[in-house]
Amino acid sequence: MATSPSPAIFLFLWFLCASNFNLGLCTLKVIxxxxxxxxxLLVFKQGVVDPTGLLSSWSIHSDCCQWSGVQCDNITGRVTGLSLPCPYYDYYGNxxxxxxxxxxxxxxxxxxLEFLESLDLKENDFKGIDLCPTHANHNLSRPMSPQECEKFSKLLNLDISYNNxxxxxxxxxIFHLPSLKSLHLSGIDLHIQNxxxxxxxxxxxxxxxxxxxxxxxxIHPPLGxxxxxxxxQSLDLSYNFFDSRMFKWVSNLTSLSHLxxxxNHFRGQIPDTVLRLRNLKSLGLAYNEFNGSIPEWLGQYEFLERLDLFVNLFSGPIPTTxxxxxxxxxIDISANLLNGSLPESLGKLSNLEELRVGNNSLVGVISENNFAKLWSLELIDFSEINIVFDLDSNWAPPIHLKFxxxxxxxMGSIFPSWxxxxxxxxxxxxxxxxxxSIDPDKFWSLARRTYAYDVSNNLIGGDLSNVWLNSSWIDLRNNKFKGGLxxxxxxxxxxxxxxxxxxGSMAPLLCHPMNxxxxxxxxxxxxxQLSGELPDCFANWQSLVYVNLGNNMLTGKIPDSVGSLSALQSFHLPKMNFLELSLRPLKIAET
Structure with a gap:
């Protein structure tokens, strides 16, 4: 028979709670x-259009600290954060x-909300915001007083970006937010703002x-x-309409660590005034029209962690500096007009995780020296370059290499053994x-360990009828594979x-049991050269959206199971008289 806890136990728990109250360990007090x-918050909700019921938990019958998107201080119960980004949009408002x-x-x-520190409403569809208007703003019945503006002076982070x-x-x-540390206004049209x-x-x-x-x-002088x-410390002015003149004032922001x-519309060479930003950790200049050589003085940045020059018109050799x-x-210097060889000096960058140099006119040989100390390397991009890989078959590549x-x-006709x-x-x-040429056992063992691989548009052959494919994304098109599926x-x-x-038949691929x-x-x-009838096994593949079986030698009828594919949008068949027996209309094309 169970017994009730003794009063001594309750006394002990109370003492433990009280003695640890200053450490935040007491949980008996409900805030x-x-x-x-x-x-x-309820007044704010009244002005909000909420088509999906995101704010359905916001009710007078429940504690607002439990409402969706609301964060409270666990001691005072004051609202300190509100996070309501649109869940149907990505980071760039797409x-x-x-x-x-x-x-x-x-x-x-x-x-x-006088203790509000963080407000995140990004990627929504709000139309207006007039929170602290001046006397010239007639959109509200009266202007806010300075005392009212001070009520939200504690705000540290504001993100209303991509409310297009x-x-x-x-x-x-915004100037009534003197404590503001982080401000995100991306995706909002500010071209008329002064x-x-x-x-x-x-x-x-x-x-x-x-x-x-x-x-x-x-912006025009003298202001800018x-x-x-x-x-x-961090400034992002990407995808605007600036030209190189703006570097005259950006270079004055000497506290910057991320630029x-x-x-934008930058042309010519990177102005050396940028070197005044000695604390830079990240410099992003991709998708511009910079030309000439990559400046050797970029090698003077002691703290630089990210350098992105992707898609420009830089030419000449890669600086050894x-x-x-x-x-x-x-580092991403891909998609430029660079020539010469890959400097071995890059092989000294022991902290480097991503090396992107593809889509250039690089020549020469890549050897083990180019990877000498790249112990942290996770990604390489050597696409569409004329460099020859001369790596010893026994060479052990960086152990962290993932992409x-x-x-x-x-790379030669033989799949690189390394x-x-x-x-x-x-x-x-x-x-x-x-x-x-591939080593079948080693290659398919490697393939099974990858999440995605693309060996398309090569001359690789072999019988795959005994091969088990289990990567999420597989592209083997335009090769010489043969035999069964x-x-x-x-x-x-x-x-x-x-x-x-x-x-042969499609059945080995479509009809084997799934767990x-x-x-x-x-x-x-x-x-x-697939032949025979379509197997009636499509019911096992309910996620299919696109199927292309065109230009094969298939015969017979469209099986009933095709009609069960609720997600299917496109189904391509060989040019022949298939009899459609599906249970609903399909987008079927003959190719």
């Missing part, structure tokens, strides 16, 4: 949401359907400012040329590399076997 904060996001107005009571149609007023209300430059100079605590894709253009900030200016960047973790992009590279030893490989792309694991999501010489639901969504087996 409730502050009533003023709750009322302000995709899907804005009608599923929060909309309406961002109204004043939300900013009257958001009207933010004249930006003067005050955005002041954000860098008149917010005393600002350390991170993101104004990506804001339709901004050059004398911009200074002692606190700004991202990709996708880049090997002096001992802190470098990431290999070498499509269109010159690749077989990679035990942690996630992704391999050696397409269009004129490979004709391979078998698939449920993990395979994309499989392209097009333009080979596979023959769980498979993920196959894309299947292309067109341009082969």
């Amino acid at each position: 409730h949401c502050n009533k003023n904060d709750q009322q302000a 995709y899907y359907d804005k009608s599923k996001c929060l909309g309406g107005q961002i109204n004043l009571p939300l900013f009257q 149609d958001l009207h933010v007023g004249d930006l003067l209300w 005050h955005w430059v002041r954000l860098m100079t008149e917010l005393p605590s600002i350390s991170e400012l993101r104004l990506r894709n804001c339709q901004l253009g050059n 040329w004398y911009v200074h900030s002692s606190s700004l 991202t200016l990709e996708g 880049l090997g002096n960047l001992s802190s470098l973790i990431f 290999i992009h070498m499509y269109g590279a010159i 690749l077989y030893s990679l035990g942690s490989l996630h992704y391999l792309n050696v397409s269009s590399s004129k490979i004709s 391979p078998r698939l694991s449920p993990k395979v999501a994309i499989l392209n076997l097009a333009n080979n010489s596979f023959s 769980r639901r498979n993920k196959l969504a894309f299947l292309d087996m067109s341009h082969n």
Whole structure:
């Protein structure tokens, strides 16, 4: 028979709780949401369009600290954070359907949460925000007083980026946030704003400012040329309409450690005034039109960790001085007009994780010396370069190497033996590399260890009827594979076997038993020599979206199981008289 706990036990638990209260370990006291904060949130909700019910938990019948997106201080119960990004959008405001996001107005009571430190409403569909208007703003019945503005002066982080149609007023209300450290306004049209430059100079605590894709253009002297900030560390002005003149004032921001200016209209050489930013850890200049040589003085950055010059017009050799960047973790100089050989000095970068030099006119030989001290290397991109790989068959590549992009590279007819030893490989792309010979046992063992691989557009042959494929993404098209079809694991999501010489029935691939639901969504087996009837096994492949069986020798009828594929959008068959017996209309094409 069970017995009740003695009073002594309750006394001991109370003492333990009380003695640890200052350490935050007492859990007997329940903290409730502050009533003023709750009322302000409910007023904000009234002005919000909420098509998916994201705010359905916001009710007077529940504690607001338990509401969706609300964070409270666990001692005072005051609201300190509100995080309501649209879950249907990615980081850059792409995709899907804005009608599923929060909309309406961002109204004043939300900013009257006097202990609010973080506000995240990014990627939604809000239309207006007028929180601290001046006397010239007539959108509200009355202007806010300085005392009301001070009520939200504790705000540290504000992210309203990618509310693409958001009207933010004249930006003067932001200057009533003196504690602001991080401000994200990316994706909002600010081209008519006259005050955005002041954000860098008149917010005393600002350390991170993101104004990506804001339709901004050059600022004119004298205002822009004398911009200074002692606190700004991260500045993102990507995908605007600046030209090289803006470096005259950016170079004055000597506290910067992260500068991202990709996708603007920069031409000519990188101004050496950038060297004044001695504390840079990250420099992003991709998708511009810089030309001439990559400056050798870039090798003077003692703390630089990321250098991104992707898609420009740089020419000449890669500077050997880049090997002096001992802190470098990431370098991308691919898709330029660079020539010469790959400097062995880059092989000294022991902290380097990603080396991207593809799509250039590089020549010469890559040997073990190019990888001498790249102990941290995880990704290489040597795609479409004319460099010859001269690596000893017994050479052990960096043990962390996980991603290999070498499509269109010159590797010889034999699949490189050093690749077989990679035990942690996630992704391999050696397409269009004129490979004709593999070691079947070693190659398919390597393939089974990868998440995705692409060996398309080569001359590789072999019988795959006894091969088990289990990577998520597999591209074997345009080779010389023959014999029966391979078998698939449920993990395979994309499989392209097009333009080979596979023959026989489709049953080995489609009809073998599965121990769980498979993920196959894309299947292309067109341009082969498959024959016989379509097997009635499609019910096992409910994730299929696209199927292409065109240019084969299949006969008979379309099996009933094809009609059960609820996700199917496109089904291509050989040019012949198939009888459609599916249970619903399908997009069936004859090829």
